[in-house]
Amino acid sequence: PAPPRKLLLHRSEIRELSQQVSAKGLTLVPLRLYLTRGLAKVELGLARGKRRHDKRRTIIDRERKREAERAIKRRL
Numbered sequence: 001p002a003p004p005r006k007l008l009l010h011r012s013e014i015r016e017l018s019q020q021v022s023a024k025g026l027t028l029v030p031l032r033l034y035l036t037r038g039l040a041k042v043e044l045g046l047a048r049g050k051r052r053h054d055k056r057r058t059i060i061d062r063e064r065k066r067e068a069e070r071a072i073k074r075r076l
Contacts, residue, residue, distance in 0.1 A: 020046060 007014060020026050026046045034041040050058070 017044075017046070025049070 009017075017028065021028060026048055029045050029047045030042050031045045032043040034043070
């Protein structure tokens with residue numbers, strides 16, 4: 001297994017992020033990944049999860065897109 005990686009932030013920043021993740025139900029999301037001189041730097045963001053009706057809408061849209069692509073493929 002890979003060794004645990006360090007999060008290079010100030011102690012207060014780490015504490016604040018962990019409190020928001022545990023108390024408010026937010027999630028830490030990697031926004032960007034930078035590779036510089038053999039090091040990986042990650043830009044993090046706090047995000048709120050989707051609501052149930054949003055998830056359903058996403059699934060419906062995805063299925064419609066697949067059906068449209070299949071129909072186009074059949075015509076070619």
